[in-house]
Amino acid sequence: xxxxIDSKRQARTVETGxxxxxxxxxxASVGTSTVSRVLNDSxxxxxxxxxxxxxxxxxxxxxxxxxxxxxxxxxxxxxxFVVSDIANPLFADIARVAEETFQRAGYxxxxxxxxxxxxxxxxxxxxxxxxxxxxxxxxxxxxxxxETLSALSSLSAALVLLDRDLPGVTASAVLSxxxxxxxxxxxxxxxxxxxxxxxxxxxxxxxxxxxxVEAFRKALDAHxxxxxxxxxxMGSFTAxxxxxxxxxxxxxxxPPTALIVGGNRLLEGALRGLQNRGIKIGRDLxxxxxxxxxxxxxxxxxxxxxxxxIAQMGRRAAEILLEMLGGNTRPIVETLPTELVxxxxxxxx
Amino acid sequence: xxxxIDSKRQARTVETGxxxxxxxxxxASVGTSTVSRVLNDSxxxxxxxxxxxxxxxxxxxxxxxxxxxxxxxxxxxxxxFVVSDIANPLFADIARVAEETFQRAGYxxxxxxxxxxxxxxxxxxxxxxxxxxxxxxxxxxxxxxxETLSALSSLSAALVLLDRDLPGVTASAVLSxxxxxxxxxxxxxxxxxxxxxxxxxxxxxxxxxxxxVEAFRKALDAHxxxxxxxxxxMGSFTAxxxxxxxxxxxxxxxPPTALIVGGNRLLEGALRGLQNRGIKIGRDLxxxxxxxxxxxxxxxxxxxxxxxxIAQMGRRAAEILLEMLGGNTRPIVETLPTELVxxxxxxxx
Numbered sequence: 001x002x003x004x005i006d007s008k009r010q011a012r013t014v015e016t017g018x019x020x021x022x023x024x025x026x027x028a029s030v031g032t033s034t035v036s037r038v039l040n041d042s043x044x045x046x047x048x049x050x051x052x053x054x055x056x057x058x059x060x061x062x063x064x065x066x067x068x069x070x071x072x073x074x075x076x077x078x079x080x081f082v083v084s085d086i087a088n089p090l091f092a093d094i095a096r097v098a099e100e101t102f103q104r105a106g107y108x109x110x111x112x113x114x115x116x117x118x119x120x121x122x123x124x125x126x127x128x129x130x131x132x133x134x135x136x137x138x139x140x141x142x143x144x145x146x147e148t149l150s151a152l153s154s155l156s157a158a159l160v161l162l163d164r165d166l167p168g169v170t171a172s173a174v175l176s177x178x179x180x181x182x183x184x185x186x187x188x189x190x191x192x193x194x195x196x197x198x199x200x201x202x203x204x205x206x207x208x209x210x211x212x213v214e215a216f217r218k219a220l221d222a223h224x225x226x227x228x229x230x231x232x233x234m235g236s237f238t239a240x241x242x243x244x245x246x247x248x249x250x251x252x253x254x255p256p257t258a259l260i261v262g263g264n265r266l267l268e269g270a271l272r273g274l275q276n277r278g279i280k281i282g283r284d285l286x287x288x289x290x291x292x293x294x295x296x297x298x299x300x301x302x303x304x305x306x307x308x309x310i311a312q313m314g315r316r317a318a319e320i321l322l323e324m325l326g327g328n329t330r331p332i333v334e335t336l337p338t339e340l341v342x343x344x345x346x347x348x349x
Numbered sequence: 350x351x352x353x354i355d356s357k358r359q360a361r362t363v364e365t366g367x368x369x370x371x372x373x374x375x376x377a378s379v380g381t382s383t384v385s386r387v388l389n390d391s392x393x394x395x396x397x398x399x400x401x402x403x404x405x406x407x408x409x410x411x412x413x414x415x416x417x418x419x420x421x422x423x424x425x426x427x428x429x430f431v432v433s434d435i436a437n438p439l440f441a442d443i444a445r446v447a448e449e450t451f452q453r454a455g456y457x458x459x460x461x462x463x464x465x466x467x468x469x470x471x472x473x474x475x476x477x478x479x480x481x482x483x484x485x486x487x488x489x490x491x492x493x494x495x496e497t498l499s500a501l502s503s504l505s506a507a508l509v510l511l512d513r514d515l516p517g518v519t520a521s522a523v524l525s526x527x528x529x530x531x532x533x534x535x536x537x538x539x540x541x542x543x544x545x546x547x548x549x550x551x552x553x554x555x556x557x558x559x560x561x562v563e564a565f566r567k568a569l570d571a572h573x574x575x576x577x578x579x580x581x582x583m584g585s586f587t588a589x590x591x592x593x594x595x596x597x598x599x600x601x602x603x604p605p606t607a608l609i610v611g612g613n614r615l616l617e618g619a620l621r622g623l624q625n626r627g628i629k630i631g632r633d634l635x636x637x638x639x640x641x642x643x644x645x646x647x648x649x650x651x652x653x654x655x656x657x658x659i660a661q662m663g664r665r666a667a668e669i670l671l672e673m674l675g676g677n678t679r680p681i682v683e684t685l686p687t688e689l690v691x692x693x694x695x696x697x698x
Contacts, residue, residue, distance in 0.1 A: 092441040300649040
């Protein structure tokens, strides 16, 4: 260990009144290396000594200096969490459960919002890497951007992608089976007699929206229904885009009788747009949205959803990253199911 | 600096293929200390040398090692963010704006969820302190708990409280003027002819609910209305508690004609409870909630709210903490306004 740094630490802890490892050792009548061994859960300490050290730790309210310790061990026990927007309830729910899982394992989460801007994804990756995070959970803003892929390829940290599919990159990921849910949604609407079905979702360079559009076309095809391009609004996950598309769809000469909205912020905007147009959901329009959040459940009428287990996404992303940090080098890719939950917003035509 | 640590760093960066400061110095034909001076924006470097170094940094895609650098400088440029639940839209919105503000200043946010458990507040404070965060933004779960107060008093880090008031602790804080909003809400309901007005909010050991209850009683008193205790439900901010209280209120022989819900999770639960009881908002019950979130705006009918500028809370909390980290030692306490936004959920009796 660098002696200079240790003496600096000692100085700092004395200044701030924090107890030192030396004081713990003295109180337990052992050496400082024994205190270290106990705090690192080494097996080569007798139960009696261990108890004495832990008593001293408790009595002095000693806090080991995790930062200096991680610098020595080469691990910061910190994970970077890069998402477009932590206030999107999808990411907030994922963050809550992931943080819970990391907290129990002694890891911390460093948060970074990209605001859907891929240059800020890259900035986040660089900044968090220079903070030496051990791993990343990433929900990138553009799967196809060369600069992002190159920023990722230079990383030595472990990473888990959230519902993203990067060309040429073999990475661990937690994915959603958007196809199954979309197929169930279309089957349900067609069974109710709907043929003019619209879709609003995000851009084609992101897996969730790309797969939703593909599955939407495929499912309509399977029912021998044509897919008029003017009923598909894709391009952005923002509320503003959702409102714009809802407005546009109900300005058409022959508006849709059913709408699927794939995106939580999009849903907020779409509901606003529909309210402005005076469209009554469950009467004028059958509505399905993706993700079973409070808004969908409590809306009047309650909204039929293509649901997925969001807590499970957060938990598995964290568990997979922890497994990789534990030494597993094989990428783990898990696809979690989606399922249709029928409520009153979808009705028989 | 401890030579051992530096050589370790060098070994690590060579292993992972990351360019070293030595390579940057060689390419720019300067010493490593000149590279450091340029990267730390020291004034004593000529423009020509500065340009040469920055070119070399760019060509090699060099990333300074922030962790080792912060250990030397005694600052980690990291802030701990302790909240009960990041998936509560209030905290998610605050986190988004605070993170944005810190990001621009070169600071990172370490997230910790306490799940409303004050022991987990204390654990979070201890863990984040041992990670040497420079400061904290705290939304504590219990203002009166001795262990929490003692954990805070041993901190050397700067801290900003989110709408909390700790007995005997002088700390910076961003507060909400709950009294003004509550008074406006009651005045509005009384003007509409309501006299049986109920309140559901959190526990008395947290500032938002304590002030809401006080202001509620005071505002009713000002109208010479009695405040029956069975119309006040206080105790927890959870959705489960909101549902329970809504159920109970509408099982009373003489149920309220108006209800104020002070808490976002509480609102979700209360709406569920009201739906189960078959109570139609805007017809059977006038409803006011606190915080102008998507659910309140998009609910049918749209819900009258006691609003506050949540983005402003997050921004000011971050700015105040940055000011303290910049050397200001005087505590800064700001109270941000609340205001009533009237919508269709409140009607004339």
